[in-house]
Amino acid sequence: MLYLKQRLYTLRMRENMYVKAHLDEFNKIIMDMKNIDIKIDDKDQAIIVLCSLPASYEHFVTTLLYGNDIISMEDVKASLHFRDLRRKVFEEEGKEQAK
Secondary structure (H helix, E strand, C coil), X not given: CHHHHHHHHHCCCCCCCCHHHHHHHXXXXXXHHHHXXXXXXXXXXXXXXXXXXXXXXXXXXXXXXXXXXXXXXXXXXXXXXXXXXXXXXXXXXXXXXXX
C-alpha cells in the first residue's frame, strides 16, 4: 500500500514525454490502488496529475486552475490531450515549412 502511494505521489512526467504515456502510467497506479481498496477521489487525482507535470506546463496548469474551485480528472485529461494534439500539429507545420 505504501509503495503504491509513494509511486503515485512521486510520479513525474519528463519533458518531451507524450501525455498519453504519462497518463497511462498514472492510470496503472490508480488501478493497482483500487485493486487493494485504496481510493483516490476524482478531484484529488486531477490535482496529482497537474502537480506531476514538468515545468514547461506551468502556464497550462495555472490556466486550468485559475477561477476554478473544482476541477475533474476528465477536464484535466481532455485539456492535456488537446494541448498534446496542438503541439503535434505545430511540430508538423514546422517540418512542412522547413522543407
